[in-house]
Amino acid sequence: MPEKVIFLADMESFYASVESARDPSLRGKPVAVCGDPALRHGIILAASREAKAHGIKTGQPAWEARRMCPWVIFIHPRMQAYIDCSLQITEIFKQFSDRVFPYSIDEQFIDLTGSTKLFGTPRQAAEQLMEKIRNETGIRCRIGMGENMLQAKMACDCFAKKRAEAFFELNSANYAHFTWPLPVGSLFGVGHRMVKNLNRIGVRNIGHLARLPRGMLGRLWGVNGELLWLNARGIDYSTLETNSAPGQKGVGHTATLPRDYRRQGEIELVLLEMTEEVCARTRRQGKVGSTVHLYCKGSDFDFPTGFSRQKTLPESTANTMKIYPVVLDLFRRHWDRKPVRAVGISLSGLTPFRQLQLALNADYEKAEALAEAAGQVRKRFGKTSLFRAASLKVGAQLFERAGKIGGHDS
Amino acid sequence: MSEKIRSQFGCSKMMLPEHCSMLREQALAEYRAENNRFPETDEQLREEQQYILDEARAGGKTVIIKTLNSNGCNHYMGIPLRCDSTGNKIIIRTETGPDLSISAAEVVSLTIAD
Structure with a gap:
């Protein structure tokens, strides 16, 4: 071959x-x-x-x-x-x-x-x-x-x-010769925290890592440990997926805030705006999601604080007012009251939106029609053409984020 | 095998949603262009089509003409009346409707109906 x-x-x-x-x-x-x-x-x-x-x-x-x-x-x-x-x-x-x-x-x-x-x-x-x-x-x-x-x-x-x-x-013939003398931090998949962990067990370069038993790394760091062992030996089972945008598993947004957010009200306001954005994008794809994931990161990136939690919804939806209470619940339960600098919300377990659901409940149908109409308005006239009044409050990020790509000017 | 081991680059790729959606559009445009690509008609095929057309016209036979343009694929059935060489058109008389003028440049296949 x-x-x-x-x-x-x-x-x-x-x-x-x-x-x-x-x-x-x-x-x-x-x-x-x-x-x-x-x-x-x-x-x-x-x-x-x-x-x-x-x-x-x-x-x-x-x-x-x-x-x-x-x-x-x-x-x-x-x-x-x-x-x-x-x-x-x-x-x-x-x-x-x-x-x-x-x-x-x-x-x-x-x-x-x-x-x-x-x-x-x-x-x-x-x-x-x-x-x-x-x-x-x-x-x-x-x-x-x-x-x-x-x-x-x-x-x-x-x-x-x-x-x-x-x-x-x-x-495969020259991989060990060239890469094994390199510091372990040069290996793909090894971040600065993993470097510290590996140094602690005496691993300084890629060669040291490759010579450790695979099972030991698996016991220490699970799948990630095994993957590091494979990478150290130049083994990769990945296949080159030609479809540049394979089936999406989730829709998410993360944002680094312009300053430390300390007040609960301010953080919850940003969470509302981001939930709205995530729901709008999910709806645009004609999908609904079943699992909400919330992530909050503290302001000190060297000593990370914060949490990452998820919850499965009773029924799949892309409705902001059904998902936001779940986001709030996750936030209030896990927030340690320390300042927040980055937040992220994602909706996964995506399935195509089914018309059947509309017929089951009249309120549901109304809420969906409203969300759809709001989405159409925003699509035509921009994200800031129709917004919640709360977005005018101090700390809101809607206007700051509007028209940006990846948090930067488009 | 876990998904992370099976596809570590698929799991770790960092793409902006806007980039992903534009890549999807690009892939879709390529797919459409590839599937609606106009076939190249060579000289020999043109001559064969002309021969069939002449034969059908002389014998009053019905032909099936398949055309392809930016709107998609169309099939026409009728007896060829004449060829307008100035406008590069084929005029056919259909069984039910009026005479049709078909652009010869759009013809991809031409056969005599059984």
């Missing part, structure tokens, strides 16, 4: 590169895309190569970046432009293979197995891809290659990004 040829293409400083491509006067200058420096979300979302040379990193506060490089150019994010560019790149990849899997806005997997006669060796194919993307979008891309998605991801993150040729190949 022929070996698989999987590419992971990663766009360099994606947001900053899109901005530089659109405005040539920015080329060669330190550019950082960030939210409003005066607000909480004034953090660096992307920094150009020139900005990185001054030590500016993604996730850094804007004021700190300014201190490191006083002449850095801050640019507000324009999420729609980045999504459009990402779609354009997907289109380019589809000229090479019909098996493309967008993993995030700036990373996409491509399966080029069996295309040697069309595009030459994998390296030649990668060079053609990189050149085409650079010519058509002005963005530099790096490509990691592997026999599976994990190897491609590791090849890209740990090697291709650091090399001038922007390409690196890992395979």
